[in-house]
Amino acid sequence: MPSEALVLRPPDVGHKILIAQGGLKVPDDPILPLIEGDGIGPEVVRAAVQAIDAAVKVTSDGRRSIVWYRVPAGETAMFRYGDMLPAATLATIREFVVALKGPMTTPVGGGFRSLNVTLRKALDLYANVRPVYWIPGTPSPVAHPERLDIVIFREGTEDVYAGIEWEKGSPEAQRMIEILEKEFQARVRPDSGIGVKPISETGSKRLVRKAIQYAIRNHRKSVTLVHKGNIMKYTEGAFRAWGYEVAKEEFGDRTITWEEAARSGGKVSQDQIVIKDVIADNMFQQLLLRPEEYDVLATTNLNGDYLSDAAAAQIGGLGVAPGGNIGDAHALFEPTHGSAPKYAGMDKVNPTAEILAGVMMLEYLGWTDAASALRDAVRTVVSSKVVTYDLARHMTGAKEVSTSGFARAVVEAIRGAHR
16 A cells, blocks of 8 residues: 555646647746656766756756656655556656656566556657767777767567566466467467567557658668568568658658669768668677668667667667657657666766766757757766766776766866856
């Protein structure tokens, strides 16, 4: 039973973001829900909020400000209200449109399902967007991390993350095995767990559509459809086919397939986006050997999860990798790392991913000046070798600072660049 009833009251100041036909209408004082998260979440979120607020204030001469609206989710919400994701929290994010969150705990095996997945599905945040780029000075296991500068658009609501599965030996699993054998002549070992992998035309096309729109808007050169269609022909293979259909039918004047480009001698006009496709396992090799040939990746859910973490390793790890969950209007921004509970309360971990999630959020709001100031400040601090322990141990001459110390350094860099 919950120890107390949850009543959420919005701040007395600030205004809502409005969803209009032409996009979002963002006031100068938007109210943004804030989930602090579990484990190290409160610490990295606190650091990010300080840095975001400084960037907004400095670049707008105090005209703009974010009104943060703290809402509960995760382990704290479970302890206080008996629910990992209270309905009031979900309704608040839906009402105020754009939110920032810290990392939340997801157990392996039993227990509750991922709250990140639950939020994506409940709010229909179908595009999990992960930019991966190197911050000069960040230690990397590869010789040329600067060659990797990609944005991964990972479908966020379907695939094996749909959560349709049954435990080995359960009546449901046994029934599914019987159906498969009797009606489809598909042999499955009786001691199997069973999962279903749905990939729809609707889900695939809207994801690829958003990836192409992003590429056009941000002057990117290519969109690569990543799939395992050589094996899973009617799910992964269909994702590839539907992606090409979207490019041809909706963006035919702005896209060209790489086969068409090859037939024309590789000639592509400056305003054309090349549409490629690469099998998922080969994509890992491509990002290591020829990363500069790839720009925007559109992937199914599981492939995108693998690829984004592997790509992040090339530019310094998940500690510097942000992400955004974006729908047609609603968006929720977050770091891509976990909650690291053993470091909770130590003021130790790297808040860069959370801060860069703030950069993504500011860009989404249309506050590009603040986003640029915040990103540049992080670059300045890291390149001066003022870093947290995870990076300091791999750098010579580094000054190791705490989570809060890194945030203060970023704030000072913002102020110093705008004096």
